[in-house]
Amino acid sequence: MKMQHTIKDTIGFSGIGLHTGCDVNVRLIPSGEDTGITFLRKDIPGSPAIRAVASNVVATSYATTIGAKGVTVSTIEHLMAALYGLGVDNAVVELDGPEVPVMDGSASHFIEAIEGVGLRAQASPRRHLVIKRPIKVEDRDKYVLFLPSEEAEFTIDYSIDFSHPMLNKQTFTGLFSTDVFKEEIAGARTFGFLRDIETLKANGLAKGGSLNNAIVIGDSDILNEDGLRYPDEFVRHKVLDLMGDISLIGAPVIGHLIAHRSGHSLNHRLVQEILRKPARWDFTDTFAEEKDVALKSTIFMDGSVPV
Ligand SMILES: [Zn+2]
Known part of the structure; x- marks a missing residue:
């Protein structure tokens, strides 16, 4: 059975946002099983959280932007691809600006940083x-x-x-x-x-x-x-x-x-x-009878329900 993974340790990086031009500092932080990938805007009072799921996508022109309650994070796609490609199921992405830094325009920097600390297997199975x-x-x-x-x-x-x-x-x-x-x-x-x-x-x-x-x-x-x-x-x-x-x-x-x-x-x-x-x-x-529960708990954790 394949298990879920998070990163072994916290990772920090900084850079400019491709579209906003803002300088943004990011920390990738390990998180618990079944929590998925969640972005936290540390520059906003209360550090609002936005879970990286399709129901939180608010814009898709030139980049993918997620948002909740008026707070957004844009250009998440290269970092999300790196997490997906390396098999990181759970992590918190803390940032102090509105956009994930573009780095060199690819996912290379994210891959190097994640591989630098490595992954940690967790107790829950990975569900495909x-x-x-x-x-x-x-x-x-x-x-x-x-x-x-x-x-x-x-x-x-x-x-x-x-x-x-x-x-x-x-x-x-x-x-x-x-x-x-x-x-x-x-x-x-x-x-x-x-x-x-x-x-x-x-x-x-x-x-x-x-x-x-x-x-x-x-x-x-x-x-x-x-x-x-x-x-x-x-x-x-x-x-x-x-x-x-x-x-x-x-x-x-x-x-x-x-x-x-x-x-x-x-x-x-x-x-x-x-x-x-x-x-x-x-x-x-x-099991088939668990599918409904899994749908609601894993994918629609933000409270929305499939139509
Ligand atoms: Zn791209």
Whole structure:
């Protein structure tokens, strides 16, 4: 039986928020079993808590933002992907600002920091959500489809197709394991088009963005002097974003995920659709009669109920 894990010790890091431009200090703190990932805004009186679950998602344009009672934390996806990819089930993320620091635009720093202290196994079993019947969401030619996995694993087929010569077609196909995540996905950086940056900034976004934390794509080349970390770094980063968004289900997933030109909004709609349709999946290590209890206690701990 696989057990739940938290981190062995508290970790601290600091950096700038990609969209807000705020300098933010973060502490990752071990937490008890069945508590999930919870963000705490230490800069606000009473340190309000926001649990990282899909029902707390309040915005999905350019980044994933969670919020509760008017307090938000934005750009959680790369840190959430790191926690999910390394198998951290329970932790508190304490921060003194409104956005998770972007670091180098990838999840590398989070991975190094978490691996620096290591993980601690906990007393409760880890419960996986197993897709039993297809679930799909789409938006014109964009879609995300979750199918049952014949091998009882989490596998991904992700394709992008931007109207730009640098990244008109890229695909990522493979098993999503901790090793694959660390070696193939975690180091891929966020990216943006030079042509969009002025518009983003005019809309109050990308205030902290620079060549130190994003790949900037010009008309026919990238502006970063050191080039790309992988020839297909763009699709790998989209997989990283997807993992962060999928983690908001609140349990690791087993299934075959096929995504085409997806983004935070569609990823979030997929998670909502999964949670709305419990007849299409099951929990491992859980008897059928426990499923309702598990649904309410684990995934909907914030009090909301599946429709
Ligand atoms: Zn991203």
